[in-house]
Amino acid sequence: MHAASASDLLIWYDRHRRELPWRAQAGERADPYRVWLSEIMLQQTTVQAVKPYFAAFLARFPDVQTLAAAPSEAVMNAWAGLGYYSRARNLHACAQAVVARHGGQFPDTEGALRDLPGIGAYTAAAVAAIAFGRVAAAVDGNVERVMSRLHGLEAPMPAGRGAVAAHTLAIVPADRPGDFAQALMDLGATICTPRKPACALCPWQAPCRARHAGAQESLPRKSPKKERPQRHGVAFVVLRADQAILLRTRPPKGLLGGMAEVPTSAWSAKLDPSQIVQDQPVTASWLTANTPVRHVFTHFPLELTVLCARVPALTEAPESARFTTLAELDNEPLSSLMLKVIEAGLATLGVKRGESQASIDAKEHNG
DNA sequence: CATACGTGGCA
DNA sequence: TTGCCAAGTAT
Numbered sequence: 001m002h003a004a005s006a007s008d009l010l011i012w013y014d015r016h017r018r019e020l021p022w023r024a025q026a027g028e029r030a031d032p033y034r035v036w037l038s039e040i041m042l043q044q045t046t047v048q049a050v051k052p053y054f055a056a057f058l059a060r061f062p063d064v065q066t067l068a069a070a071p072s073e074a075v076m077n078a079w080a081g082l083g084y085y086s087r088a089r090n091l092h093a094c095a096q097a098v099v100a101r102h103g104g105q106f107p108d109t110e111g112a113l114r115d116l117p118g119i120g121a122y123t124a125a126a127v128a129a130i131a132f133g134r135v136a137a138a139v140d141g142n143v144e145r146v147m148s149r150l151h152g153l154e155a156p157m158p159a160g161r162g163a164v165a166a167h168t169l170a171i172v173p174a175d176r177p178g179d180f181a182q183a184l185m186d187l188g189a190t191i192c193t194p195r196k197p198a199c200a201l202c203p204w205q206a207p208c209r210a211r212h213a214g215a216q217e218s219l220p221r222k223s224p225k226k227e228r229p230q231r232h233g234v235a236f237v238v239l240r241a242d243q244a245i246l247l248r249t250r251p252p253k254g255l256l257g258g259m260a261e262v263p264t265s266a267w268s269a270k271l272d273p274s275q276i277v278q279d280q281p282v283t284a285s286w287l288t289a290n291t292p293v294r295h296v297f298t299h300f301p302l303e304l305t306v307l308c309a310r311v312p313a314l315t316e317a318p319e320s321a322r323f324t325t326l327a328e329l330d331n332e333p334l335s336s337l338m339l340k341v342i343e344a345g346l347a348t349l350g351v352k353r354g355e356s357q358a359s360i361d362a363k364e365h366n367g
Numbered sequence: 368c369a370t371a372c373g374t375g376g377c378a
Numbered sequence: 379t380t381g382c383c384a385a386g387t388a389t
Contacts, residue, residue, distance in 0.1 A: 038385085039385065039386095040385095040386095041385090042384080042385040042386095043384090043385065043386045043387075044372090044373085044374090044383095044384055044385080044386055044387095045373085045374080045375095045384060045385080045386095046374090046375075046376075046383090046384045046385095047384085047385080048375090048376085048384095049374070049375065049376090049384085050385090081373090081374075082373080082374075083372085083373025083374045083375090084372055084373055084374085084386085084387090085372085085373075086371095086372065086387075086388075087372095087386090087387085090387080090388090117387095117388095118386095118387070118388090119387085120386060120387045120388080121386085121387090122385075122386060122387085123385085123386075123387085126385070138385080140384095140385045140386075141383090141384065141385070141386085142384090142385065143385090158368090159368085181385095182385095185385060188385090189384090189385085194382085194383065194384090195378085195382095195383095223369095225381095225382095226369090226370080254371085254372085255371080255372065255373090256372090256373080257372090295373090295374090296373085296374080296375095297371095297372075297373060297374085298371075298372055298373060298374090299370080299371060299372070335373075335374090336373075336374060336375085337373085337374095369389100370388105370389085371387105371388090371389090372386105372387090372388095374384100375383105375384100376382105376383090376384100377381105377382090377383090378380105378381095378382090
């Protein structure tokens with residue numbers, strides 16, 4: 001058994017590397033803006049989910065100056081549906097910092113990158129290596145898994161991350177640090193997978209400690225997860241006669257920070273019926289949607305009872321809320337949760353999104 | 368060091 | 379259906 005070498009991995013990578021929209025062609029230097037944008041989007045997010053967002057985001061904000069100058073609502077709108085919205089807020093702040101502090105050029109060292117908003121240890125190393133050819137250990141979930149198995153590391157994550165970083169940094173090749181980082185991630189994503197790893201195809205099968213012990217599926221060890229208590233709430237879908245629905249904007253920080261939502265009650269362990277009347281944004285005759293909206297956040301599942309009502313054309317929005325027409329809804333930064341709620345509410349009211357009141361009237365007339 | 372922070376796909 | 383998981387960061 002020989003030691004794992006970067007060259008064995010790079011030979012495999014040169015033959016099997018994935019083609020991804022944010023990746024440079026073999027042998028070419030990647031654009032730092034694209035590398036950075038993709039790395040932020042890929043945090044805790046699958047390649048498949050990122051692809052369409054990356055393309056749309058790049059078309060809308062082609063460079064760091066454009067992004068820095070954009071209004072925050074536009075950035076949140078472009079991020080809507082991707083999740084972890086503090087990433088979008090920090091992305092915007094980071095673009096502005098790159099323009100203000102670095103003349104519109106991303107800094108080319110791990111340390112300077114680490115000082116920017118939304119860039120932590122992993123992303124700083126990844127951008128430094130991939131975009132600037134710096135020797136750095138970009139330790140993400142893939143690398144934790146690959147290196148834990150390769151060296152038979154038993155320390156549970158994330159406590160064992162330091163040891164993983166040390167093992168990784170020790171074999172980063174000075175001539176191809178960016179390719180090495182991407183090779184490690186490709187290996188973790190396609191061969192050294194969480195379940196049923198394809199060890200027979202692995203360039204590091206010979207030196208792999210876990211494989212020799214038959215323990216590849218039990219590494220890396222992970223700390224036990226916390227329980228996620230169910231929460232309940234009520235959401236109010238208010239449709240005005242001019243086809244506008246009542247929205248408000250959540251506070252900038254915290255859950256779904258800066259995103260638009262329909263008014264809701266507080267989300268608590270038990271649903272208190274007396275809160276419903278108290279929390280209603282306008283006085284109205286409420287219709288309850290047939291089925292509640294269920295949504296699972298990282299740290300709790302949520303069940304929202306959807307109450308809907310039609311209100312007259314001259315109804316004014318209450319303090320800190322606004323009416324937005326259905327035609328303009330695409331411009332709002334609506335989370336996936338709120339899209340579900342709005343769809344359920346409109347369906348209960350007999351309205352399909354994109355369908356005008358005139359066409360509904362015509363349908364009723366014909367039916 | 369532990370916890371908050373989204374979403375969709377898959378077994 | 380339920381639980382796990384995916385290129386982490388901020389506090």
